[in-house]
Amino acid sequence: MQHNNNVQWPEVSAPIAATHPYKRQIHGDTVVDNYYWMIDYFKKGPRSEAVINYLNEENAYTTAMLKDTESFQEDLFLEMKSRIKEKDETVPYFKNGYYYYSRTEEGNQYFKFCRKKGRLDADEELLLDIDNLAEGYAYYTAKGFSISPDNRLLAFSVDTVSRREYTIYIKNLETGEIYPDRIANTEGTAIWGNDNQILFYTAKNPVTLLSEKIMRHSLGTDVSADVCVYEERDNTNYIAVGKSKNCKYIIISSESTLSSEIWLLDADLPNNDFKVFQPRRKDVLYTIVPLEDRFLILTNDDAINFRVMQCPLNKTGREHWTTFLAHRPDVLVSDIEEFKSFLAIAERKDGLTQLAIYNLSSLEQHYLDFGEVAYTVYPGINVEYNTESLRYGYTSLVTPSSVYEYNMRDRSKVLLKQQEVLGGYDRAAYKTERIYAPARDGVKVPISLVYKEGTKLDGTAPLLQYAYGSYGASMDPSFSSNRLSLLDRGFIYALAHIRGGEEMGRQWYEDGKMMRKMNTFNDFVDCGRHLIEQGYTSPNHLYAQGGSAGGLLMGVVANIAAAQYHGIIAQVPFVDVVNTMLDETIPLTTNEYDEWGNPNESDAYFYMKSYSPYENIEPKEYPNMLVTTGLHDSQVQYFEPAKWVAKLRTVKTGKSVLFLKTDMDYGHGGASGRFDYLKEIALEYAFLFKLEGIDH
CATH class of the missing domain: 2.40.128 (Lipocalin)
Known part of the structure; x- marks a missing residue:
């Protein structure tokens, strides 16, 4: 591998984690896992303290190795922050007689939620001051703002740990009083019945964090007396409760990756029972849209790219569905x-x-x-x-x-x-392109590119390739004022629309999941190869970045295409696929079977094992790597990246650097304040710039 050889790193010894062999035996296959013990902090096991010590050692190592970039990181942070309009407000939206908006103030990390009655020039009513509420918390998220139909009460929810476990509060907007009704361990959304007295919410299992029950709460009653109006028996489904836009229905949705079911209740009669719209069917997804005179149904029933059906308000079963908009391939x-x-x-x-x-x-x-x-x-x-x-x-x-x-x-x-991009932004100074990379099986994969005018396309430019590629989540081209700090220093940014997303239709997703998951990884590598062949960059200057399931992608790419990339940033990476998918006590595991497969089944197990980054580390030179995680992450637990880095340290060869940065205060989404997260981006950019020899 020819890589930049002029980067100077301090002479600091990397931490070496202790090994405690643990045997996994299933399907006649035995695997020894030396770092399984790192789950102990999560499981409250005997080696909890050793886990924290190891994570702190890795943090100290990362800090020491990147010491000479600290002033540059601070400059990058201030540069990105200076583009953000600190005093700003959202576009007001009108609902039920009031204009609602949020506004931010100079120097403050959070926001204020406000409204004005009837006219935009009316007096402001400050509903919630999140800047004030967040004082004293390392992490604070408020969401799910829900106003009662009579405009007098506000339900809102708060998470102060970053595990997406929200407590719902009720505020009287006339008196300012916060009611004693405090509903803990919810998904964070409260839906009002039309009587202004009854709330519906989604309760979570405290261990698995799965959404399990829809509950009904009457204002002023003890939360322990709340009534379960719906319980999900299938632990592969996510459930939620909402309200139709015309305010006529409370709607419960239960959905897995492949199948869904809707239950309805007249919002004027919130004490009545919910009725099923159409019972769930295998491999059929549907959502509903209530109109004045009928329901519309968006469904993939006999339509891979979805079609729109319709039915009468009082006859909702599939036998009453007729075509509204036909399927188009x-x-x-x-x-x-x-x-x-x-x-x-x-x-x-x-x-x-x-x-x-x-x-x-x-x-x-x-x-x-x-x-x-x-x-x-x-x-x-x-x-x-x-x-x-x-x-x-x-x-x-x-x-x-x-x-x-x-x-x-x-x-x-x-x-x-x-x-608004403060400091001036000239759109004409940047160029965007869309190209198609041929994948190894002949499929053409779109790539969206952006770079500064004048950037040389002769293979010498550094290029950051980003993708996600899972759950049908499409990574669409969008603007980032932070990204200007990369582009202005000569980087090209490439967004690869690989299979596993839904960019090219539902089949694009189907071809990048379960037993076709390798397409996702191969597409990314083939996009990188195409960018090199077309002269945008070269292996000396090509970098990859992805987070969560995109972090799994980074882990696989590091194993299968190490020589093609000079550096990789893996954010909260899902890299220990087999072990996590075998452990149903880990949050979200059972919800994910339709995406990755269930490793209790032999075929799924061996297929997952064939690509799982942790299982496929081998003695060779890996790219330079920065791995980030959060101790309280509920989506991808900290121990996955920690184990992965520990194993890489002892197996990989060569002189490439490997850093693990664990945020000891936050979870999956990083910092909650609107500026704190910029410090994480500054660290990532400083890592890339150091590898490129860019120091200002």
Whole structure:
């Protein structure tokens, strides 16, 4: 491997973790795991203290090795922070007589949630001051703001640990009193019945963190008396409760990767029982959209890219469904935003998002046009049902996030707000492209690129390749003011739209999961190879980054294409796939069987084992690597990256560096404040710049 040889690193010894052999035996296969003991802090086992000591040693090593970048990291942090408008506010949305918005103040990490009655020039009513509430907490997230139908009460939820376990609080907006009703261990959303007295919420299992029950709470009663109105028996399903936009229904949804079920209740009668809309069927997903005179059903029933069906309000079984919008093999229907007279239908075609407007009375349909090669458009906050205005968001790799209001009748549009980049941003100074890389099996994989005008495309430019590639989550091109710090120093940024996402339709996802998961990893490597072949970069200057399931991708890429990458950043990486998927006490495991397979089945076990990064480390030179995790992460537990790094340390050869940075205060999403997270990005960028010999 030819890599930059001019990087100077301090002479500091890396920590070597203790080994305590543990045998895993299943399907006639025996594996010795020397670092299984690192689960102890999570499981409250006997070696808990040793785990913390090891993580602290790794943190100290990372700090010592990157010591000479600290002032540069601070400069990068201030540079990125200086682009953010500190005193800002969101575009107000109108609901039930009030305009709601959030605003941020200079120097403060959080925000204030406010409203104005009737007019935007009315007096401001401060509903929640999150800056004030978050004082004294290392981590603080408030979400799920839900106003009662009579506008008097606010339900909101708080997580102070970063494990996504939310406590719901109720505030009287007339008196300022926070009621004694405190509902712990929830998903964080409270839904009001139309009587202003009853709330529905999703309760979590305290160990697995799975959403298991929908509960009904009556204001002023003891939480222990709350009634379970729905219990999910299938531990592979996620459940949630919501309310229809026309406020007529409380809706429970239960969904796995492959199958779903909806239950309904008249919101005027919140003490009644929920009724099933259509019982779940194997491999059939559906969601519903209540209109005035019928339900629309978005489903993949006999339609891989989804179609739209309709049924009467009082006959919801599948036998009563008729076609509203037929299936199209080249278009994925992803969402429907309903209004009294119009529908806004979010679709994907040729890897790009698009919006269709459908007039419910004339039955005419038209599309919005955006005029860029790679962009993202999506419905914005549209809480009003009886309106002809659609809010939508728009962004691209060179267009800052924008909110538009579009009149669905006369087709006029107004830009309500565009993210302001302080210090000036000249869109013409940057170039965006969309190219297609041939994968090894002949499939063409889209790549969205952005770089500064004048960047030499002769193989000498450093390039950061990013992807995710799981759960059907599409990584669409979007603007980042932080990314300018990379582009302005000569980096090219490449977003690879690999299989496992849904960018090219539902089949794109199906071809990158379960027993076809290797396509995801191979696509990424093939995209990197194509970028080298096309002269954008070279192996000396090619870097890869991904987080969570994208961190699994990084782990596999490090094993199968080490020579192609000079450095890798793996954020909260899911790298110990087999062991985690065998342990049903780890949060979210059973929900994931439809994505990765169930390793209690022999075929799934051996397929997972064939790519799991932790299981496939071998004696060879690996790329330079920065691995990040959070001690309280509930999505990917800290011990996965910790074990992976510990094993890599003892097996890999050569002089490449390997760093593990564990945030001892945070979880999966990192810091909660709007500036703290920039320190993490500054560390990642400083790592890349150090490898490139860039020091300012």
